[in-house]
Amino acid sequence: MYDYHHLHHVKEQSRSKRTLWFTLILTAFFTIVEIIGGLLSNSLALLSDSMHMISDVIALGLSMVAIYLATKQPNARFTFGYLRFEIIASFLNGLALAIIAVGIFIEGIRRFITPEPIDFKLMLIIASIGLIVNLVLTLVLKHSMEEEENLNVQSALWHFIGDLLSSVGVIISAIIIYFTSIAWVDPLISMVIGGIIFAGGGRIIKESYLILMESVPGKFNLDEIREAIAQVEGVEDVHEMHLWAISSDHYSLTAHVFIDEKIQPFCIILAINETLKEKYGIEHSTIQMEHANIHPHGEYGKEFLRTREEEREHE
Structure with a gap:
């Protein structure tokens, strides 16, 4: 089953x-x-x-x-x-x-x-x-x-x-x-x-x-969706995002997100899923929670950590 x-x-x-x-x-x-x-x-x-x-x-x-x-x-x-x-x-x-x-x-x-x-x-x-x-x-x-x-x-x-x-x-x-x-x-x-x-x-x-070819369906703006996910509390960065259609009205989305370790990950996932469903009608999404110090991302991860540290120093 x-x-x-x-x-x-x-x-x-x-x-x-x-x-x-x-x-x-x-x-x-x-x-x-x-x-x-x-x-x-x-x-x-x-x-x-x-x-x-x-x-x-x-x-x-x-x-x-x-x-x-x-x-x-x-x-x-x-x-x-x-x-x-x-x-x-x-x-x-x-x-x-x-x-x-x-x-x-x-x-x-x-x-x-x-x-x-x-x-x-x-x-x-x-x-x-x-x-x-x-x-x-x-x-x-x-x-x-x-x-x-x-x-x-x-x-x-x-x-x-x-x-x-x-x-x-x-x-x-x-x-x-x-x-x-x-x-x-x-x-x-x-x-x-x-x-x-x-x-x-x-x-x-x-x-x-x-x-x-699993291109992004024309009805969606990937940058707009990326920004909407980034606005969710606890999300610090969105990357490796893919959006495609299985058939004419069935859509799937996957994304990796760096999160604030002080916030419960399940709450972040729930908020992201609700945002995708209510704003864009996307009901099938797979979100991978990551921490830049744990999950290797090469230069991208290093640049993210440097930027975050600079922002925290200026606060």
Whole structure:
């Protein structure tokens, strides 16, 4: 039996789970419709949008796996549970988007060089249906995000915002082709869609990469937190401080502190933990109490002791 009571290492996300199942089934169905429509109409813009939809299906599938893994309890091997898979899934989703976008650019260039005939009526019908589907899914995901924070749902939301814009682009492309017979509008719109997809993928890759690299989450200011800990009575110095995210809303902090030996260490730890929880919402922290004369810190410790002695002489 393992006790990890300070931080909930599991996520029970019933709302996100229902939302993603609904989104996955509807997306998979329309993806098939759009692929068939794109092939029959010979529209690259429509096919590029369907490739984006395929990436959505893969992304949603990975998100579902992440949500189910997040419910598993931590164990002796995975002491943080399986929450980090949410971030791995998001990274893979973003990478898939970027690769698909590059493929769309390459095909778009080929179509510029060698234009092909397009069935604009079928293209317009499929794109209009896609617009309605993507609008519904975007609203569903947005509503889910308001109830439960989840990076995978957020990633899916950005996917469908891109899909929504893609559907609008395909419709505009079909209308322009109908009135002007300019065939290169189709690959042009497809490359614009590719740009949207690449930008969304890059954003997701960056956010998940920063978490995987255990960088300080953007919502926190490390210097500000360091100063808040230093203000706790009995704390004389804060160093070796690390703050990172396990998943999108699970944070951990560790720090070493030199303390005043005249004050009870347990009181200092309690005060630091309360400060972190109340001011910053950080509930999982590990604070190591140290004395500069006992714990070796090289030049840093010597400099601290010299500074403290000088301050005491001036009092």
